[in-house]
Amino acid sequence: MKNDFQPDTPAIAVVIPSYRVTRHIVGVIAGIGPEVTRIYVVDDKCPDGSGAFVRANCADPRVVVLEHELNQGVGGAVMTGYRAAIADGMDVIVKVDGDGQMDARLIPDFVAPILNGEADYTKGNRFFDLEQIRQMPRVRLFGNAILSLMTKLSSGYWDLFDPTNGYTAIHADAARHLPFDKISKRYFFETDMLFRLNTINAAVVDVPMDASYGDEVSNLKISKIVTEFMVKHARNFGKRIFYNYYLRNMSLASLELPLGLALFLWGAVYGGLHWLVSARAGVATPAGTVMLSALPVLMGTQLVLAFVAHDIASVPRRAIHRVASRRRRHV
Known part of the structure; x- marks a missing residue:
């Protein structure tokens, strides 16, 4: 229930999936501005005990630590955060990674199109500024281009790019319509979210942001997920075509x-x-x-x-x- 903030002020929540990010997460929380009402840190059975680490080292009263008994992947952690934010009456839910790659100062930029009624869901796009693109490794640049094309086909959002970007925001009223239990819980999460959003006719907008690469270590191994992603893209494409062109409309x-x-x-x-x-x-x-x-x-x-x-x-x-x-x- 909304009991610690003004009812006329949009309640903004931040969800931070936490898995092996103890070096960065306290700094990420410290960088989140006063426009945010609540911060949900979801310890996804982190071997470093990041949930306990946050409790011991962070005094921000906005922070709520949620813990999984079993590792569920980034998608599972985000869904846990979404459920908690919706139950607490939040209006907009922003997802920020705990590894320090995402600039928390951009949160108002992600929230604004939603509060203005222009979008239900916003996501980051690191490809707006051509000068910034040069910072991105060529292999990652090529991989993003291929994944973006596949995502356009499977999700139906032809005007979006950078599908694996995890900096996102969603209105709680749109999130309520999502089948949380069916959304992919691991690395296909961001892409599967777009497919699910299309099935409810949600408006999605890209938000320009700079590419940033620090000393974080990615757990994503491209060689292991290429085949899995192709199969899931094909499945989602078939479902979307059936839903949009034969089941709900002709x-x-x-x-x-x-x-x-x-x-x-x-x-x-x-x-x-x-x-x-x-x-x-x-x-x-x-x-x-x-x-x-x-x-x-x-x-x-x-x-x-x-x-x-x-x-x-x-x-x-x-x-x-x-x-x-x-x-x-x-x-």
Whole structure:
């Protein structure tokens, strides 16, 4: 319950997943400004005992330490923080890592679009400033570009970039609609969040921020998660297309995609088989056969591109939390 702050002032909470960040976490908490009402430190069964460390070394009265009995991953820790913030009546929930990479002075920048009704969810983007991008290792830069393309396809947010950026904020009324138990609990968490947000038509906005690389050690091993990420992206893409174009709504795009794929595949298979037959016989493929193959391929390509154009234009733009807030006020 809101009992220690003004009801007319938006209550902002910060959730800090805590796992092997004892060197940085007290400094991260100290950098969080007075605009924040409550800070939830979620000890995700940290082997360094970061929860106890915060209790012993941090006197900030806003801090609430939550502890997991079993390690759940960053997603599980954030969901625990979300649940606690919602139960305490917070309005906006910001997620900040405990390793010192994220500048706490940017919290107002992440919260402003939400409070202004422009977004339900904001996330950091380190790719706005071309000069700052030069600080990013080339391998990470390339990996982010590939992951961003995959995320655009699976989440439907075509205007976003830097999908693995964990600096985020969400309105509590939007968070209430999320299936916390279904969201990926480990490294796919940030990307899966975008997919889940699209299924509730939440508006998402990128917030420019600088890239920062200190002495933190990443637990993410790209070689171990590439296959897992590809499978999960494909799964989310299929679910999103089914939910948005066949289960909840039907439009011309609902016909364009299957018809376009069918024509493209039929033309490609038909042409390929006849080309093999002609090649083995040592004769040229008849012009009519070429046309019967090329036309379906061209038509199918056009239909798929039309579907993609429709999908890009369908990115959610209206903040759903404003509608939810009005409904709650009238109840």
